[in-house]
Amino acid sequence: MSSYNSALYPVEMEINSEVQTIRIRAADILLYTLRDKFGLTGSKSGCDNGDCGSCTILVNRQPMKSCLMLTIEADGKQITTIEGLMNSQVQNIFAQHQAFQCGYCTPGFIMNCEGLRNVHPIADEETIRVWLESNICRCTSYEEIHHAVKDIFTPK
Amino acid sequence: MIVARSLGNKEGVKIRQSIGKSIPRKETWEKVTGTTKYINDTSGEPGLLHAKIAISQHAHAKIKSIDSSDAMKIQGVKAIITGQNAPILTGSPLADRPPIAIDKVRYYGEPIALIVAEQEYIAEMAALQIKVEYELLPVVLSPSDALQKNAPLIHEHLAEYKRHEDVYPEPGTNIANRTKIRKGNMEEGWKNSDHTIEVEVTSPQSDHAAIEMRCCSAQVLPDGRVIIHSASQSPFVIRRAISQSFQIPLHKVIVHTPMVGGSFGGKSAIQMEFLAFLASRAVGGRAVNLVNSREVDMISSPVHIGLHAKIKLGCSLEGKMMAAEILHLYDGGAYSDRGAVMSRSGAVDCTGPYRIDNVHCDSLCMYTNKPYSTSFRGFGHPELTLAIERAMDLLATRVGMDPLEFRFFNAIGPGDTTPTQTLLDRSNLGDLPMCIAKLKTLIHWDELSLRETKGHLIKATGVCCFWKNSNTPTDAGAGAAILFNPDGSVNLLCGAVEIGQGTRTALTQLLAERLRMEERMINITMEVNTETDPYQWKTVASRSTFLVGNALLNAADDAIVQLKNIAAIVLQCSPEELDVGNGKVFIIDRPAVGIEIEKIAYGYKYPNGNTIGGQIIGRGSYAMRNLTLLDPETGEGNPGPEWTVGAQAVEVELNTREYTYKIIKAVTVIDAGKVINPQFARSQITGAMSMGLSFASREAFIFNDKGAILNPQFRTYKLIRYGEQPEYFVDFVETPHVEAPFGLRGIGEHGLIGMPAALANSLSIAAGVELNHLPLTPEMIWRTIYDSV
Ligand code: FES
Ligand code: FES
Numbered sequence: 001m002s003s004y005n006s007a008l009y010p011v012e013m014e015i016n017s018e019v020q021t022i023r024i025r026a027a028d029i030l031l032y033t034l035r036d037k038f039g040l041t042g043s044k045s046g047c048d049n050g051d052c053g054s055c056t057i058l059v060n061r062q063p064m065k066s067c068l069m070l071t072i073e074a075d076g077k078q079i080t081t082i083e084g085l086m087n088s089q090v091q092n093i094f095a096q097h098q099a100f101q102c103g104y105c106t107p108g109f110i111m112n113c114e115g116l117r118n119v120h121p122i123a124d125e126e127t128i129r130v131w132l133e134s135n136i137c138r139c140t141s142y143e144e145i146h147h148a149v150k151d152i153f154t155p156k
Numbered sequence: 157m158i159v160a161r162s163l164g165n166k167e168g169v170k171i172r173q174s175i176g177k178s179i180p181r182k183e184t185w186e187k188v189t190g191t192t193k194y195i196n197d198t199s200g201e202p203g204l205l206h207a208k209i210a211i212s213q214h215a216h217a218k219i220k221s222i223d224s225s226d227a228m229k230i231q232g233v234k235a236i237i238t239g240q241n242a243p244i245l246t247g248s249p250l251a252d253r254p255p256i257a258i259d260k261v262r263y264y265g266e267p268i269a270l271i272v273a274e275q276e277y278i279a280e281m282a283a284l285q286i287k288v289e290y291e292l293l294p295v296v297l298s299p300s301d302a303l304q305k306n307a308p309l310i311h312e313h314l315a316e317y318k319r320h321e322d323v324y325p326e327p328g329t330n331i332a333n334r335t336k337i338r339k340g341n342m343e344e345g346w347k348n349s350d351h352t353i354e355v356e357v358t359s360p361q362s363d364h365a366a367i368e369m370r371c372c373s374a375q376v377l378p379d380g381r382v383i384i385h386s387a388s389q390s391p392f393v394i395r396r397a398i399s400q401s402f403q404i405p406l407h408k409v410i411v412h413t414p415m416v417g418g419s420f421g422g423k424s425a426i427q428m429e430f431l432a433f434l435a436s437r438a439v440g441g442r443a444v445n446l447v448n449s450r451e452v453d454m455i456s457s458p459v460h461i462g463l464h465a466k467i468k469l470g471c472s473l474e475g476k477m478m479a480a481e482i483l484h485l486y487d488g489g490a491y492s493d494r495g496a497v498m499s500r501s502g503a504v505d506c507t508g509p510y511r512i513d514n515v516h517c518d519s520l521c522m523y524t525n526k527p528y529s530t531s532f533r534g535f536g537h538p539e540l541t542l543a544i545e546r547a548m549d550l551l552a553t554r555v556g557m558d559p560l561e562f563r564f565f566n567a568i569g570p571g572d573t574t575p576t577q578t579l580l581d582r583s584n585l586g587d588l589p590m591c592i593a594k595l596k597t598l599i600h601w602d603e604l605s606l607r608e609t610k611g612h613l614i615k616a617t618g619v620c621c622f623w624k625n626s627n628t629p630t631d632a633g634a635g636a637a638i639l640f641n642p643d644g645s646v647n648l649l650c651g652a653v654e655i656g657q658g659t660r661t662a663l664t665q666l667l668a669e670r671l672r673m674e675e676r677m678i679n680i681t682m683e684v685n686t687e688t689d690p691y692q693w694k695t696v697a698s699r700s701t702f703l704v705g706n707a708l709l710n711a712a713d714d715a716i717v718q719l720k721n722i723a724a725i726v727l728q729c730s731p732e733e734l735d736v737g738n739g740k741v742f743i744i745d746r747p748a749v750g751i752e753i754e755k756i757a758y759g760y761k762y763p764n765g766n767t768i769g770g771q772i773i774g775r776g777s778y779a780m781r782n783l784t785l786l787d788p789e790t791g792e793g794n795p796g797p798e799w800t801v802g803a804q805a806v807e808v809e810l811n812t813r814e815y816t817y818k819i820i821k822a823v824t825v826i827d828a829g830k831v832i833n834p835q836f837a838r839s840q841i842t843g844a845m846s847m848g849l850s851f852a853s854r855e856a857f858i859f860n861d862k863g864a865i866l867n868p869q870f871r872t873y874k875l876i877r878y879g880e881q882p883e884y885f886v887d888f889v890e891t892p893h894v895e896a897p898f899g900l901r902g903i904g905e906h907g908l909i910g911m912p913a914a915l916a917n918s919l920s921i922a923a924g925v926e927l928n929h930l931p932l933t934p935e936m937i938w939r940t941i942y943d944s945v
Contacts, residue, residue, distance in 0.1 A: 036199070036200035037200070041197035046369070049450065051870035054367055091188040095180065102417045102419075104368045105367050106190075132878040135877075136367060136875055138365055140839060141843050142846065142876075142879075
């Protein structure tokens with residue numbers, strides 16, 4: 001029972017456009033590596049079980065619940081967290097619509113929307129619903145988020 | 157000497173308006189960029205130790221022994237604390253709860269040990285290695301069972317528990333608190349009742365489910381100061397509780413609360429803070445962080461209260477309500493915590509917002525072998541409203557009246573008295589008839605058919621009304637300080653916690669309105685620090701904007717006097733001739749003449765260097781006025797400053813093949829007194845409606861017959877998700893509450909209160925059976941129909 005710390009493995013990944021190498025335990029979870037080793041605390045834990053979506057990041061431009069991914073699986077991957085977005089349109093629209101209250105779920109929703117845009121630049125209502133179902137917001141009624149998302153996917 | 161100067165403002169000073177504007181949250185950009193630091197966002201700091209709770213696997217059992225030797229052997233484990241190391245009882249109003257179980261466990265999930273380790277995962281591993289030998293005791297799993305004469309006793313020493321506020325436990329039973337309402341003459345009431353109905357209604361315990369789990373850190377500094385960081389609605393109560401429980405001078409306990417990731421009442425209880433302190437004390441005062449996993453957050457930390465209610469109502473032939481007899485058995489769980497106060501609150505407003513002269517109510521907080529209950533949005537009201545509003549629908553049907561008409565006819569108004577015999581007037585009570593009238597227009601009630609069938613789909617609309625007073629302590633209060641800066645901006649200091657409701661931004665709007673400044677010139681941080689911020693009782697009961705708002709208006713008035721006094725010297729006039737607005741102090745009759753606030757914020761310096769005055773600092777405070785404790789025999793008293801009222805409706809479409817249903821519309825009309833920020837107000841109300849619909853339609857802890865919780869995860873404990881939201885309609889009535897800033901009333905919880913009732917009423921109409929038990933799952937509807945044939 002004394003060997004939890006002993007084996008460390010090297011991992012190289014690109015996080016928010018910078019290449020990073022780090023030594024980690026096999027059991028380390030990507031969400032916590034990002035938060036504790038890189039200080040990227042914008043990604044939140046709400047369940048550590050894939051149920052709430054507050055830990056959503058982009059892995060190779062697609063959304064992923066980072067609590068469901070071992071850090072070791074991220075080797076060679078391209079990671080984007082909320083900190084890697086620079087004043088994106090999605091962020092602006094969430095701000096405009098005040099599509100949050102406590103804000104704890106917000107990075108997850110924003111990253112999921114970013115991912116949805118990468119995969120389906122012109123998503124219809126049904127696609128949006130299926131994608132956003134994976135995130136929980138306990139504060140809002142989803143009405144504000146719905147308005148924001150509609151705005152994001154309405155061709156300008 | 158230069159004195160008066162022209163401000164170049166020909167048309168005079170326009171009065172700015174801030175109230176009624178939807179300004180964005182001050183912390184908007186932090187939130188959308190992920191830079192907000194919530195409590196657990198600093199847990200990666202090197203040197204920080206981590207604690208985990210080991211929890212009980214039984215709902216009711218004697219602890220015969222605890223063996224933590226295997227856990228202690230794990231490398232990296234620093235300390236293990238059991239109840240024996242912390243023999244104290246906590247809880248307010250009734251101190252009945254050890255932070256870690258001592259001789260017995262009373263619920264599944266109760267902390268039995270606390271492990272401190274170098275890493276979180278090490279503490280977690282060690283928690284699984286704690287071995288406890290138990291002697292199992294019979295479990296009590298419902299408040300009705302708990303009331304039975306021969307029910308196993310959950311607290312054998314109830315008589316010895318210390319009482320902090322008015323609370324009436326009954327030793328030798330499982331009753332933690334009883335509140336009695338005795339109003340009018342019941343015999344007469346029943347004699348004059350041509351119609352009577354009786355109904356039993358239940359709502360189960362469920363979870364607050366804030367997406368941020370509860371988290372707290374503690375550190376004991378070498379000089380004895382205790383530093384606590386906690387995601388909490390009550391930093392000042394933490395300070396008092398830690399000071400009292402561990403005999404530490406109050407001023408040596410310093411509590412920091414950053415922005416909170418949702419709370420809904422769940423983070424107003426003091427729980428993790430005791431544990432974090434014990435953990436730090438056990439490792440020589442080092443900083444220790446304690447964060448719940450989702451599972452532990454759901455079953456070990458306090459939950460949302462349940463209720464079993466029995467209601468009997470009577471009315472005359474014309475439908476005038478005559479009598480109400482009510483028994484509330486609140487499911488308080490293993491410890492009373494705020495459940496005791498919620499049960500009192502459930503007595504105070506037991507009749508709903510209706511005029512009834514003869515009322516008999518016993519409202520009890522019952523001990524059961526379930527997680528203990530604490531404040532939940534609505535504070536006992538969503539549950540009581542479900543019960544009384546189901547009864548109202550039944551009675552309306554019995555009389556043969558339209559359900560809204562029946563409510564309108566019996567709506568309480570000025571001149572009437574409440575169950576606590578408080579005399580109502582236009583200020584302490586919102587305008588319910590107006591809310592009902594607006595609701596009718598909003599949903600086209602007169603053209604609406606109550607029930608509409610299309611094949612196997614049935615549409616139906618259910619309605620309800622609600623009211624709520626705040627049941628705050630009679631001395632609840634708050635302070636505020638405003639500090640002027642030499643650029644003319646103002647720093648607002650206050651103790652209201654930002655839990656997402658937008659309070660701290662709304663408070664800057666109140667201040668901007670009074671100082672007639674732009675809101676962007678008012679600075680407010682999002683953190684509360686009990687050492688540097690003025691006191692505030694707690695951020696609960698939709699009372700923050702009221703308490704802090706009144707305090708800050710006093711502070712603003714104090715600052716205005718100072719500004720005028722300095723300006724009067726500079727402008728060589730008397731202070732009475734001056735007014736403040738748009739960043740200036742100016743002469744009322746000649747608004748173009750005045751001086752900018754930035755020139756006097758730190759005192760005024762004459763050209764020769766002489767200076768008068770100094771920094772302008774306004775101070776203000778406020779405490780509740782004229783509230784009284786309730787008479788223990790009759791319930792007579794004044795429980796809070798005002799009753800917010802409203803009317804709500806839900807439209808559903810029931811599929812009679814599967815008993816699934818869609819919520820199509822949800823509507824709230826509320827008397828908000830004064831809407832400060834329309835966007836926040838709507839968002840608070842729809843958010844609360846969503847939470848109410850979620851809990852009414854699906855949320856409940858599932859217990860096995862031994863009291864274990866089977867669904868402690870969001871995968872099995874379902875919440876409303878994106879795409880399930882109905883169309884929301886919200887409208888406001890504005891009847892001012894004269895004691896409140898600009899007349900506002902509490903609105904943070906109220907959208908939730910009637911949602912379970914309106915949903916149950918609509919589904920009962922659609923299904924054609926009486927649905928009196930939450931959660932309203934398809935299975936529950938099917939069972940009720942099946943049982944009724
Ligand atoms: S924390 Fe990853 S889905 Fe909840
Ligand atoms: S804003 Fe609080 S959980 Fe979504």
